[in-house]
Amino acid sequence: MRILKAGILKRRDGTRHLKGCVTVRKGRISAFTFVEVMIALVIVSISLMALLRLHLISVQMVEKAQIMTQAVQLANEKIAETLTANVPEEGVRSGAVEKNGLTLNWKTRVEDVQSIQWDTGNMDGLRRVLVDISWKQGRNRKHLEMSTFVADRALP
Secondary structure, X not given: OEEEEOOEEEXXXXXXXXXXXXXXXXXEEEOOOHHHHHHHHHHHHHHHHHHHHHHHHHXXXXXXXXXXXXXXXXXXXXXXXXXXXXXXXXXXXXXXXXXXXXXXXXXXXXEEOOOEEEOOEEEOOEEEEEEEEXXXXXXXXXXXXXXXXXXXXXXX
């Protein structure tokens, strides 16, 4: 390979090569045309738009998962608080907690379960603990409900 002019290289097979992607063959220059470059740019831009959309969807899904995790943790806390008593008192308690800029409203309801007929006989002293967590997400209000049953520890 030898240099003919500034930027033009001559190969042993007789072709001349300009710096970049332009090749000169026996007086004819072959290069990428404007149309080919534009088509390539359109393909790349469409691909990037699809990837950007997928990224936005994944960010939204992560946000929803984080909010749901916070709601489940709060519900577990409220159930644990209620179960600290031997037999939780019947009634309704409510409040609001702010976590990471999100306001989670909670309501705990303890109600007596009236003599459920079990295989082993009647079981009095059984109470249901229901926790309802609600929050505003976008324009909608979302809810998470968890419940458990607790029996009087003094029961046989």
